[in-house]
Amino acid sequence: MSVSPETITIFTPRPLNQYHPAPRPLTMSQHYLMYNQTLIRDPEVFEFNYTPDAIHYRDIQLRQLAGALSPALQGASPINANLRGPPGTGKTTCVRRIFSELEETSSCVVPVFVNCESVGTAFRVFAAVFERLFGQQPPLSGIPLQRLTDPIAAELIRREAVLIVCLDDANYLSQTGQFDVVIRSLVRMYENYPGVKTGVVTTISDHSFCPLTVLDPAVISVWQPDEILFSPYGEDEVRSILQDRIRMGLYQGVIPPGILDHITALTMEAGDLRVGIDLLKHSVLTAERDAHISVVEDNVNTAYETARGAHLTLLIEGLKPGPERLLSHIIQMKQEEQTASLTSRILYESFKETRDISYTAFRSWLRRLSDLRLIDIRQRAAKGNAHEIELRFDPGLMENCADIN
Numbered sequence: 399m400s401v402s403p404e405t406i407t408i409f410t411p412r413p414l415n416q417y418h419p420a421p422r423p424l425t426m427s428q429h430y431l432m433y434n435q436t437l438i439r440d441p442e443v444f445e446f447n448y449t450p451d452a453i454h455y456r457d458i459q460l461r462q463l464a465g466a467l468s469p470a471l472q473g474a475s476p477i478n479a480n481l482r483g484p485p486g487t488g489k490t491t492c493v494r495r496i497f498s499e500l501e502e503t504s505s506c507v508v509p510v511f512v513n514c515e516s517v518g519t520a521f522r523v524f525a526a527v528f529e530r531l532f533g534q535q536p537p538l539s540g541i542p543l544q545r546l547t548d549p550i551a552a553e554l555i556r557r558e559a560v561l562i563v564c565l566d567d568a569n570y571l572s573q574t575g576q577f578d579v580v581i582r583s584l585v586r587m588y589e590n591y592p593g594v595k596t597g598v599v600t601t602i603s604d605h606s607f608c609p610l611t612v613l614d615p616a617v618i619s620v621w622q623p624d625e626i627l628f629s630p631y632g633e634d635e636v637r638s639i640l641q642d643r644i645r646m647g648l649y650q651g652v653i654p655p656g657i658l659d660h661i662t663a664l665t666m667e668a669g670d671l672r673v674g675i676d677l678l679k680h681s682v683l684t685a686e687r688d689a690h691i692s693v694v695e696d697n698v699n700t701a702y703e704t705a706r707g708a709h710l711t712l713l714i715e716g717l718k719p720g721p722e723r724l725l726s727h728i729i730q731m732k733q734e735e736q737t738a739s740l741t742s743r744i745l746y747e748s749f750k751e752t753r754d755i756s757y758t759a760f761r762s763w764l765r766r767l768s769d770l771r772l773i774d775i776r777q778r779a780a781k782g783n784a785h786e787i788e789l790r791f792d793p794g795l796m797e798n799c800a801d802i803n
């Protein structure tokens with residue numbers, strides 16, 4: 399929420415220019431902030447679930463998603479959509495935007511957003527739908543799913559409404575073995591409850607997760623989603639998105655151009671826009687703490703250490719047990735310096751001694767670690783198919799963040 403001059407009180411942050419009384423000559427003390435000054439105009443802008451007004455570089459994807467869901471506005475079943483792309487490429491942001499437009503446009507569309515990382519079962523998915531429709535949690539847990547789907551279907555029919563559920567980070571449902579049952583229960587609802595219309599939007603950032611391998615053919619034939627692809631942002635795109643956040647969230651001049659370049663470079667290195675947004679926030683807080691009126695490189699570097707650790711911990715915690723064990727193995731080999739250069743073949747041979755694993759599964763776990771930018775896989779020049787494996791961060795730091803071994 400932005401601060402307007404009318405709402406300023408003694409306890410609310412004031413724009414910087416109100417702290418510089420014009421008549422007094424400039425002194426060194428005016429280059430430093432008072433205890434209650436802030437460089438942040440709108441803290442909301444840096445919250446992780448903030449939906450920006452302008453979603454740049456995603457016009458095509460927004461149109462595709464809107465096109466798939468728009469039949470719901472006429473009371474018809476929407477087309478299911480599957481949004482795929484690496485973390486931080488704007489999938490969730492695009493869904494939230496289209497969902498809020500649907501809600502503004504029609505009361506006969508009920509969009510429900512479910513974060514599958516925290517909601518891992520069909521029961522909890524339908525409990526979220528129940529809560530959205532009735533404004534309260536279902537009375538019981540541990541009851542048959544039908545005790546939820548019956549009232550949900552009746553309410554949808556009563557309202558003549560179309561239900562659209564977004565399963566954000568849907569790949570997590572496969573960890574609990576619930577992907578098939580959740581998709582099946584949603585897309586085939588019309589069979590048990592004639593007249594009910596539903597649509598499903600899935601977002602998937604795990605490159606190695608292929609829904610078709612875990613879905614029953616009978617579910618696949620009804621699900622049939624439009625595939626919407628989200629490619630990683632280039633450096634100029636990252637800079638411009640961050641620039642936009644700066645304009646919305648900070649006072650003018652707080653991030654000098656050279657500092658934005660530095661933050662952009664670090665964001666590209668981390669491979670996730672979230673790191674850049676987090677860096678902006680933490681660099682500014684560090685600058686405030688040091689009583690600067692603009693961010694300096696040291697503030698960014700200090701903030702980067704914190705942001706990088708937090709980001710790494712989140713990434714590693716989100717891994718499935720298989721890739722996590724493989725990462726742990728790579729860290730161990732790197733720390734023990736068993737080999738000057740670690741090729742995928744050497745790694746496979748060594749990892750295979752610890753567990754029975756096919757080369758195909760190994761390659762897919764390796765690819766997952768690379769997609770998350772935890773490792774680099776580089777083709778070795780003039781060495782046929784040999785690939786070299788590098789950790790993207792210091793092994794000690796990775797071990798600390800993951801607490802794995």
Ligand SMILES: Nc1ncnc2c1ncn2[C@@H]1O[C@H](COP(=O)(O)OP(=O)(O)OP(=O)(O)O)[C@@H](O)[C@H]1O
Binds near residue numbers: 446452483484
């Ligand atoms: N095109 C964009 N314009 C402005 N902000 C963006 C854009 N794309 C992403 N963001 C911001 O980057 C952050 C991460 O985006 P988002 O959560 O949508 O990514 P995601 O692809 O869903 O990631 P994940 O797969 O990890 O869930 C959010 O703060 C979001 O506001």
